[in-house]
Amino acid sequence: MRKRASEKITSFTQSIFDNGSYKLVALFIALILWLTILGRRDFVVNKDIEVDFIAAESFMVSGQSSDKVRIKLSGPQPLLKKYKEANQTIQINLADKGSGMFEIDMTPAKIDVPQGLKILSVKPSQIRVEITPVKN
Numbered sequence: 779m780r781k782r783a784s785e786k787i788t789s790f791t792q793s794i795f796d797n798g799s800y801k802l803v804a805l806f807i808a809l810i811l812w813l814t815i816l817g818r819r820d821f822v823v824n825k826d827i828e829v830d831f832i833a834a835e836s837f838m839v840s841g842q843s844s845d846k847v848r849i850k851l852s853g854p855q856p857l858l859k860k861y862k863e864a865n866q867t868i869q870i871n872l873a874d875k876g877s878g879m880f881e882i883d884m885t886p887a888k889i890d891v892p893q894g895l896k897i898l899s900v901k902p903s904q905i906r907v908e909i910t911p912v913k914n
Contacts, residue, residue: 822850824850835912868888
């Protein structure tokens with residue numbers, strides 16, 4: 779009876795260690811796939827960015843409805859963290875505009891983000907800007 783039990787243990791041990799290199803490679807591939815899928819989760823953060831309007835030489839921006847926009851970003855957490863910590867200003871050139879009140883659309887295309895991040899929303903979507911002539 780004891781001989782049969784030891785034969786079963788030997789058989790079981792042998793089946794575990796047979797083709798050990800193949801089993802080790804399969805385990806390694808499964809681990810890499812699992813970590814890849816787990817790491818692909820996208821996170822969402824909000825960031826406030828200052829907006830700076832640049833007028834032509836003989837004009838100045840005398841008022842604007844907002845000096846910041848809030849963007850909602852989606853992407854991998856390390857990239858989001860790095861982008862959120864960086865200071866950024868959006869500069870919008872209004873040199874082609876004369877005197878008056880203008881509504882500037884704040885589209886995602888006007889905001890530079892690193893590859894891998896996606897802009898989900900921009901608020902406010904429009905900023906009202908008043909341009910007046912410079913008094914000499």
